[in-house]
Amino acid sequence: MSKTLADLRRDIDAIDDQILDLLNRRARCVIEVGRLKTGEKRDFHVPNREREIYERLTGANPGPFPNEAVRSVFREVISASLSLESPMKVAFLGPKATFSHLATLQQFGLSAELVPLKSISAVFEEVEKGRAYYGVVPVENSTEGVVSHTLDMFMDSELKINAEILLEVHHDLLSRTGRVEDIKKIYSHPQPIAQCRNWLEEHFPGVPLVDVASTAVAAQIAGEDYTAAAIASELAATMYDLKVVRKRIEDQVNNFTRFLVIGKKMAERCGDDKTSLMFLIKDEPGILYRMLEPFAKRGVSLSKIESRPLKKKAWEYIFFLDLAGHVSEPAVAEAVQELKGYCQFVKILGSYPRAK
Numbered sequence: 213m214s215k216t217l218a219d220l221r222r223d224i225d226a227i228d229d230q231i232l233d234l235l236n237r238r239a240r241c242v243i244e245v246g247r248l249k250t251g252e253k254r255d256f257h258v259p260n261r262e263r264e265i266y267e268r269l270t271g272a273n274p275g276p277f278p279n280e281a282v283r284s285v286f287r288e289v290i291s292a293s294l295s296l297e298s299p300m301k302v303a304f305l306g307p308k309a310t311f312s313h314l315a316t317l318q319q320f321g322l323s324a325e326l327v328p329l330k331s332i333s334a335v336f337e338e339v340e341k342g343r344a345y346y347g348v349v350p351v352e353n354s355t356e357g358v359v360s361h362t363l364d365m366f367m368d369s370e371l372k373i374n375a376e377i378l379l380e381v382h383h384d385l386l387s388r389t390g391r392v393e394d395i396k397k398i399y400s401h402p403q404p405i406a407q408c409r410n411w412l413e414e415h416f417p418g419v420p421l422v423d424v425a426s427t428a429v430a431a432q433i434a435g436e437d438y439t440a441a442a443i444a445s446e447l448a449a450t451m452y453d454l455k456v457v458r459k460r461i462e463d464q465v466n467n468f469t470r471f472l473v474i475g476k477k478m479a480e481r482c483g484d485d486k487t488s489l490m491f492l493i494k495d496e497p498g499i500l501y502r503m504l505e506p507f508a509k510r511g512v513s514l515s516k517i518e519s520r521p522l523k524k525k526a527w528e529y530i531f532f533l534d535l536a537g538h539v540s541e542p543a544v545a546e547a548v549q550e551l552k553g554y555c556q557f558v559k560i561l562g563s564y565p566r567a568k
């Protein structure tokens with residue numbers, strides 16, 4: 213005889229009791245881990261360990277519980293665990309409901325105390341002064357390029373990169389009524405407007421597009437005026453009580469923004485790491501060519517190279533380099549050592565697990 217609804221609910225209650233019991237057993241282990249780490253002065257947030265947990269569980273999951281849900285559930289389990297080890301304050305480039313907020317939630321979950329700040333330099337300062345444990349700042353977008361202000365901040369800061377976050381960016385059109393015919397103006401930050409231009413021309417020809425400071429400001433305006441629509445994130449719809457007129461209106465699929473988690477220490481090696489460094493080369497002929505040699509001859513692959521003007525001296529440039537590997541690996545350490553011979557200075561910004 214098949215089970216009744218009441219039978220099934222009794223089964224679910226019994227399973228939930230077991231899950232709760234297991235969560236508390238896990239939490240007691242985590243509190244012990246926190247004590248060990250405090251004694252050994254180790255970092256509480258260990259991105260490579262978190263990645264290992266997600267990969268192990270999603271790789272072994274027989275279903276039908278979907279892998280994406282496994283990730284979300286464990287995101288919150290680990291977030292709560294981290295807060296049990298130490299109250300976790302994380303500063304990010306605000307305001308709330310922007311993509312930096314989404315990226316911070318993706319990395320730290322709902323149990324961390326998230327603090328929106330007005331500028332990238334304010335996020336650096338909050339972490340430097342110890343008022344926040346970590347900070348989250350954007351560093352590049354796959355269609356718009358590098359966030360130069362973030363790179364510039366590393367010139368005078370001793371903070372290290374502890375992790376990177378890759379966020380797939382989707383833009384939604386939001387308004388109070390959710391009705392296309394009410395929309396007389398569309399607000400957003402210039403970047404999302406640029407990224408949705410073709411869609412807007414096709415669906416809202418002639419409707420004025422208004423630049424504002426952030427997608428959150430746009431959402432706030434749309435919340436106050438039913439004839440205004442905002443291009444913003446799904447999170448903004450929830451936070452500003454807006455309806456989704458149309459989801460995912462971006463012209464370009466595969467639009468990612470990369471964020472950095474900054475803190476006082478870099479991450480331990482996980483075997484699939486990246487290292488970011490900055491350097492100032494000596495003014496000699498052929499130096500640009502030679503500075504890449506230490507990496508090429510040891511088979512260390514470079515994923516990015518950027519140059520920024522050195523503000524203190526005209527026509528001198530600082531280089532930012534991302535490479536595959538952890539600075540504790542001999543090939544990387546030797547290449548960096550050799551690079552120092554061609555440079556006025558070299559600074560390791562951090563080694564951290566490569567985001568997937």
Ligand SMILES: O=C(O)C(=O)C[C@]1(C(=O)O)C=C[C@@H](O)C=C1
Binds near residue numbers: 245256259265289297
């Ligand atoms: O393994 C650790 O180092 C922990 O602190 C435990 C734990 C977890 O909940 O599993 C919590 C936070 C870390 O970022 C990684 C993992």
